[in-house]
Amino acid sequence: MSTIGKLTAGAAVTALSALSGLALFTAWNSRRAERLVPADGHFVQVDGATLHYADIGRGPPIVMIHGLGGQLRNFTYALSETLARDHRLIIVDRPGSGYSTFSAGTKDRGLFAQARMIVDLITALGIERPLLVGHSLGGAIALAAAVQFPQRIGGLALLAPLTQPIETVPDVFKALSLQSPVARAAIAWTLAAPLSRARPEAAQAQLFGPEEAPADFETRGGAALTLRPAAFQAAAADVEACGVDMPILARRYGELSLPVGILFAKEDRILNFADHGPPTAQAIAGAELTAITGGHMFPLTQPALTGEWIRARAAAVGG
Incomplete structure (x- = not known):
């Protein structure tokens, strides 16, 4: 073998070893995440997905949907304790997030499809016209549920919601902008976990700042689950779905007549108040907008x- 051939072969072996090491680290990190944050609730099969959810408290029902890359512990961290005294809370991992999984062969995984799956969960649990709470991307899915199934939803409570199409993905989610499923899988199994674990402070500063x-x-907030390969790939697909579905959804706000x-x-620092707050409140008849100080993760x-x-x-919807 020539010198160039030996160098090429050596470089290939080195690259393969590095990729293998990254994949092994990612697999170890996934097992660690599931030890640190085990499934907290129940599972139910709906059309297209198996949904993991927590059922807490008694009283008028509230269904809660988390945001991009999140998990139901985003709500059980502290918020559920303040509400479960007088409400029944159904807190769900969105399809593809946390411990909820899409069924094999499910092709439509967009915002409207996920909203339908959440409504299927509401039906399966025998819940009548709950208040639907959505945080961030969960707000968009709550809106998608309301425009598709207005008779099934009592009202919407939207927390820092994604409500309008966005041209620029926030920096903390840039890695999720990959369009190719092959590229998503490659990054998910190699670079996503080690790079994110190396500098968690930068991501948290954008997510939580200025708080x-x-x-x-x-652990208590469930963030460890975000860096599993399946979760990364699902979140990347969510980003792509937003580009397709948000323009359609935003055009339908005028159809809503329920309390919002x-x-x-x-x-x-994730979603600009001026872009997603006032324009949406103006587009939905009777919607009430409240502004506070704080960051994206105020729940x-x-x-x-x-x-x-x-x-x-x-109370405004009779619950």
Whole structure:
């Protein structure tokens, strides 16, 4: 073998070893995440997915949907404690997130499809016209549920919701902008976990800022599950789905006639208040917009304030 051939072969072996090492680290990190954050609730099969959800408390029902890359512990971290005293809370892992999985062969995994699956869960549990709470991307899915199934939803309480098409993905989610499923899988199994674990402070500063991220967000907040390959790939597909579905969804806000409340922090570093708050409140008849100080993750950092606001929204729909 020539010198060039030997060098090429050596480089290939080195690259393969590096990729194998990254894949092994990712597999180890996934097992670690599931030990740190085990499944907390129940499972139910709906058309297209198996959904993992927590059922907490008694009283008028509230169904809660988390955002991009999140998991139901985003709500059980603190917010559920303030609401479960007088409400039944159904807190669901969105399809593809946490411990909820799409069924094999499910092709439509967009926002409208996920909304339908959430409504199927509501039907399966025998819940009548609940208040639907959605945080961030969960807000978009709550809106998609309301425009498709207005007779099944009592009202919406939207927390820092994604409500309008966005041209630029926030920096913390840039890696999720890959269009190719093959590229998503490659990144998910190699670079996503080690790079994110190397500098968690940068991501948390954007997610939580100007507020401080809780020290136990990885475990009590469920964030450890985000770096599993399947979760990364699902989140990347969610970003792509937003580009397709959000323009369609935003054009339908005028159809809504149910009670809608929007709670937004003006210092949000993920979704701009001016883009997603006032325009949406104006497009939905009777919608009420409340602005507070804080960051995107105020359901974790300000649970008492958020809980009281949600309780008032529940009262407005008769719950």
